[in-house]
Amino acid sequence: xxxxxxxxxxxxxxxxxxxxxxxxxxxxxxxxxxxxxxxxxxxxxxxxxxxxxxxxxxxxxxxxxxxxxxxxxxxxxxxxxxxxxxxxxxxxxxxxxxxxxxxxxxxxxxxxxxxxxxxxxxxxxxxxx
Amino acid sequence: xxxxxxxxxxxxxxxxxxxxxxxxxxxxxxxxxxxxxxxxxxxxxxxxxxxxxxxxxxxxxxxxxxxxxxxxxxxxxxxxxxxxxxxxxxxxxxxxxxxxxxxxxxxxxxxxxxxxxxxxxxxxxxxxxxxxxxxxxxxxxxxxxxxxxxx
Numbered sequence: 001x002x003x004x005x006x007x008x009x010x011x012x013x014x015x016x017x018x019x020x021x022x023x024x025x026x027x028x029x030x031x032x033x034x035x036x037x038x039x040x041x042x043x044x045x046x047x048x049x050x051x052x053x054x055x056x057x058x059x060x061x062x063x064x065x066x067x068x069x070x071x072x073x074x075x076x077x078x079x080x081x082x083x084x085x086x087x088x089x090x091x092x093x094x095x096x097x098x099x100x101x102x103x104x105x106x107x108x109x110x111x112x113x114x115x116x117x118x119x120x121x122x123x124x125x126x127x128x129x
Numbered sequence: 130x131x132x133x134x135x136x137x138x139x140x141x142x143x144x145x146x147x148x149x150x151x152x153x154x155x156x157x158x159x160x161x162x163x164x165x166x167x168x169x170x171x172x173x174x175x176x177x178x179x180x181x182x183x184x185x186x187x188x189x190x191x192x193x194x195x196x197x198x199x200x201x202x203x204x205x206x207x208x209x210x211x212x213x214x215x216x217x218x219x220x221x222x223x224x225x226x227x228x229x230x231x232x233x234x235x236x237x238x239x240x241x242x243x244x245x246x247x248x249x250x251x252x253x254x255x256x257x258x259x260x261x262x263x264x265x266x267x268x269x270x271x272x273x274x275x276x277x278x279x280x
Binding site: 054126 | 175180181182183184186190191200203205207208216221226232236244261265275
């Protein structure tokens with residue numbers, strides 16, 4: 001029976017070069033989305049609890065130092081989104097023609113879609129400007 | 130000249146990268162059900178997170194703090210009024226559920242990468258992180274239907 005090759009990766013491997021660091025930051029961005037998922041859940045909980053609880057929570061989210069933490073987490077979320085769109089054309093090559101579409105074309109289409117979807121969210125979910 | 134076809138109507142021409150993959154279950158192997166489901170939810174959550182999260186976080190927590198938006202979408206009266214609409218409730222349910230399944234799945238593999246390896250540890254991580262995702266999603270569902278389907 002074949003032996004399984006022992007899997008080894010030394011601690012701090014992702015600090016070896018910028019590509020590994022970018023990958024790990026992207027992974028972290030995914031985890032950040034779950035943190036925001038829990039934050040939104042608490043937002044809905046405070047909304048049910050009443051105006052004072054809701055306002056206190058929103059104010060807390062916008063007060064330093066949490067505001068600055070929010071900025072960093074927001075940057076990670078955007079990085080996660082951008083790299084997700086970069087990934088789509090690579091991990092799932094879209095093939096309408098003999099050769100798959102170049103990943104840059106798929107990325108461009110997704111960014112345009114992203115802008116459109118974000119505009120729809122502004123108007124349909126948050127009532128516009 | 131016509132294309133040569135096999136008995137199963139598959140092309141026999143050389144076709145790099147398009148070899149037929151038979152997904153039939155091999156005899157004697159247990160059916161894998163949960164793992165593809167979790168990966169599917171992870172992928173769906175990734176799309177939801179990528180497309181919907183940045184604009185939502187920007188509008189609720191970033192833009193009003195720096196005066197980058199003419200109104201405050203997170204103000205109680207505004208948000209409470211919008212949250213009465215079914216579409217907004219479905220939106221936040223998808224946002225919370227998708228992000229939790231996506232993020233907890235990623236966290237598991239980050240922790241495994243960091244050295245938390247072994248069948249026992251990974252099974253424990255699976256249970257804890259998936260429980261967070263499932264309970265959080267059910268919580269989002271509760272807030273989505275409460276006051277709409279029941280008081």
